[in-house]
Amino acid sequence: MAGLMNGEGDEIKPGYGIATLEKRKYPRYSVGLPIEYYPGDAVRPSSGHTGNVNEGGILVYFPKKGEIGEQFRFKFFFPLGTKLRSIEPRGEVVWVGTPAEGKWGNYPCGVKFVNISAEDRSRLKVFLKTLSP
Numbered sequence: 001m002a003g004l005m006n007g008e009g010d011e012i013k014p015g016y017g018i019a020t021l022e023k024r025k026y027p028r029y030s031v032g033l034p035i036e037y038y039p040g041d042a043v044r045p046s047s048g049h050t051g052n053v054n055e056g057g058i059l060v061y062f063p064k065k066g067e068i069g070e071q072f073r074f075k076f077f078f079p080l081g082t083k084l085r086s087i088e089p090r091g092e093v094v095w096v097g098t099p100a101e102g103k104w105g106n107y108p109c110g111v112k113f114v115n116i117s118a119e120d121r122s123r124l125k126v127f128l129k130t131l132s133p
Contacts, residue, residue: 025055025056026054026055026056027054027128027132028052028053028054029052029053029054029128029131029132030051030052031050031052031053031078031131032049032050032051033049033050033053033076033077033078034047034049034076034077035047035048035049035050035058035060035074035075035076035077036074036075036076037060037062037072037073037074037075038072038073038074039070039072040071045075046062046063047063048060048061048062048063049061050076051108053124053128054128055121055124055125055128056112056113057091057094057110057111057112057113058074058076058091058111058113059108059109059110059111060074060108060109060111061106061107061108061109062106062107062109063106063107064107065096065107066093066096066107066109067093067096068093068094068095068096069092069093070092070093071090071091071092071093071114072090072091072092072093072111073088073089073090074088074089074090074091074111075087075088078127080123080126080127080130085123085127087116087120087123087124088117088120089113089114089115089116089117089120090113090114090115090116091111091112091113091114092111092112092114093109093110093111094110094111094112095109095110096108096109096110097109
């Protein structure tokens with residue numbers, strides 16, 4: 001059986017992909033939660049939503065493109081038992097993506113928590129345990 005040829009007449013041999021394994025300190029949970037965020041010293045919040053959450057940070061979808069290094073105060077809401085809870089960490093944008101096709105104005109940004117109270121961290125851990133299989 002003849003191999004594939006590139007446009008220059010050279011045979012293209014099948015290759016083997018390289019698996020990239022992510023090493024994360026905390027497991028990540030895909031969950032869409034409503035958030036409010038306060039850029040800089042803003043008094044009025046803007047809104048967005050999460051794509052995933054872990055103990056160290058969140059994937060946030062912002063309506064405007066974020067900047068790496070930008071810091072925000074966040075408030076995000078989640079159900080815990082029969083009550084709606086919220087936590088209010090500070091976070092820093094560590095990466096910025098581009099919106100998926102058809103999702104204009106939905107900019108994905110990786111945000112790591114830079115300041116989260118012990119009480120909020122405890123609430124978050126309890127919530128994430130409810131998402132574990």
